Amino acid sequence: MIRVVLAEDQSMVLGAFASLLDLQPDIAVVATATNGDKALAAVLEHRPDVLVTDIEMPGRTGLDLAAELHRAGDPTRVLIVTTFARSGYLRRAVDAGVAGYVLKDSPIGELAAALRRVHAGERVVAPELAVAAWDAADPLTDRERELLRAVADGATNAEIAVRLFLAEGTVRNYLSSAMAKLGARNRVEAARTAEARGWL
DSSP states (O other): OEEEEEEOSSHHHHHHHHHHHHTSTTEEEEEEESSHHHHHHHHHHHOOSEEEEOSSOSSSOHHHHHHHHHHTTOOOEEEEEESOOOHHHHHHHHHTTOSEEEETTSOHHHHHHHHHHHHTTOOEEOHHHHHHHTTOOOOOOHHHHHHHHHHHTTOOHHHHHHHHTOOHHHHHHHHHHHHHHHTOSSHHHHHHHHHHTTOO
16 A cells, blocks of 8 residues: 655645545555645654655745655655646756656546556656756756745845845845846846746
8 A cells, every 4th residue: 555645735636636546446645734844744744655745835845845855864755746847846856856746637547657656666757847857957046046036025135135144235146147047137027937937
């Protein structure tokens, strides 16, 4: 029996996934969670074989969860199931030690098959993502990404400077560099572009 923790912030989708996976004779959903923090707690409590998680959730994202489990040497395999067919997300998922990345619009049979393959030690990636992933390298540094996330949250340069203990001129320089790399006219456009490509 493959023991699964399921993390998804949309309750209706979570319930549907749980019900459909429970119909599989070799899969048991041992816990569900509606945000990343609860998902981590459920993994630590239940020690599942596989964590099936969305990317964008309150608290920790699915990528945060995967990275944290990977760093801790946790044996739980991570399967991302998301609506976001963004090459940047896939690259970050691979870096975080994710074992599988599939799209929500796949039939439930494909999700169950991907889950079984991940449990068996394989890496599974939706074919439409695999090609795109190698065509779009993320040009941003970690610091530029951090600043653009703050911009996306609505922070001003002055607020970012205080939050990250940087001079305001340093914040402007980092954001100017990110804007140039992304071909953006301003910092908000740069943040939107990076987010759309899955780089934030």
